[in-house]
Amino acid sequence: MTEIFGRFDFDVIARWIVPGERVLDLGCGDGSLLKFLKAERDIRGYGVDNDPDNVLAAIKNGINVLQFDLEKGLAGVDDDAFDHVIMSLSLQTVRHTVPLVQEMLRVGHEAVVSFPNFGHRSHREAIAQGRMPVSEALPYQWFNSPNVRFFTIADFESLCADNGIVVREGLFFDEGRAVTQDPNLNADVALYRLGRKALRS
């Protein structure tokens, strides 16, 4: 889905990646983020996607792509196998949100997630007028959307708090421009770095 948004989130994600890292990209689409990170950060890694056309596109893009169903988890992947596990604009397409984020933090030291903010002003206005929002961030009609979970920045942060998921950094954007004031109202996309709660000694 990343192509819809251009590449501004790629730059943000690249800044969070140390050169040479091991990276897993869930919902990798055609693999363009991994291709970008290979070029910019010399990462080693794999993309995961369950869509046959995306798998084909990612192979053409020279990416290691694995056709797995994320709803079934990542049980075969070792703990701490990756430095970063990324889910760029795909979290809203997965039904089992909490188990998946926990899986990301099991197989990776840090998770990076981005998602469209359902609480954005334009979405609220659409709902207020009695219609489901359709926007650059949510470019689908209600009947053909691949998205199965609709949530706001505030919803996501409370989910993290309730499940011991540590928010290390959050960045917010509106049509690619950084948002600092009231992101739950003003941002159409949020990006987070997430970590595990440190074990008590």
Added chain:
Amino acid sequence: MNSVGVVTPQRVAFDAPITLRGGATLPGFELVYETYGELNAEGSNAVLVCHALSGSHHVAGTYANEPNSVGWWDNLVGPGKPLDTNRFFVVGVNNLGGCYGSTGPMSLNPATGKPYGADFPVVTVEDWVAVQAQLADRLGIDCWAAVLGGSVGGMQALEWTLQYPDRVRHALVIASTPKLTAQNIAFNEVARQAILTDPDFHGGHFYERGVLPVRGLRLARMVGHITYLSDFQMGERFGRGLKNEKLSYGYDTDFQIESYLRYQGDKFTTYFDANTYLITTKALDYFDPACGYGGDLQAALARAKASFFVASFSTDWRFTPERSREIVYALMHNGRDVSYAEIDCSSGHDSFLLDDAHYHAVVGAYFDRIET
């Protein structure tokens, strides 16, 4: 579709004795093979295609004046095809112990002057690969650009990366498995018992008696064939369709599926050797690269250096997608380059031989990535 055209098999003899994994020694052996395309000056564009149970060195093209003799993977291998012979030099070889011209049970045993028959030793996937490496030496191929195979052919591709990690850059492991399950072995054992208990088998020395264990081999093929197809596909193709209008209330073929299996079994006995069938099923049963590592596939694959393409088929219940994922996860653990496609195809295990458009697109896209 473009074809490699008329092809001619070649034969090469190896005079040095070879000791097999089971301990037996052969005084020498011959291999038949075919090649398509041109080996480049650097020798860097060679691809080995490993065959499955009933396959052979005749991968692509046809023989002169035999228009029906199309190679078993002709839909995949040829000019402009997913494995493009305009770019790659492709080699197909009949495995040791085979019945298509390489040294096997039908060959004369120099010690007795008679066919080996049951005296031909059981060979393993490891032995096949060791012998293929001798062929590579002879052809001047230091390192394969890729080794490709489906089913037990995929086991050979995987084994290449373990036995000769520096001699293969890419392995394409399709519809395969890191080891057989108890159920897989059980089906093989039924097939073997069908052959071994055929009165015409004569302990494997049936050639000299001028008979063939037709009934046993036929039964072996029938039971094997069931495992190659999916329940869905059998239902679609045959359902409960009848051969004739009325039920016989006897043991003639009532249902089309019975007729189909009998036909497949009969056809098989006209060209395949019972001893080779026994050997090949044993090679399948024995294959287990993790065996020497306490069952730890991750540890077993640690020495592989190749990049991998692994593919499975959604309706393959012989070697399920789960078996392929085991290979993928073990490769990920070792940080190897690997791509994995799970092809949605209704035809069960035999899907790997079909020309499904998406399957071929994915394989072709992977081959396009391989530098020559």
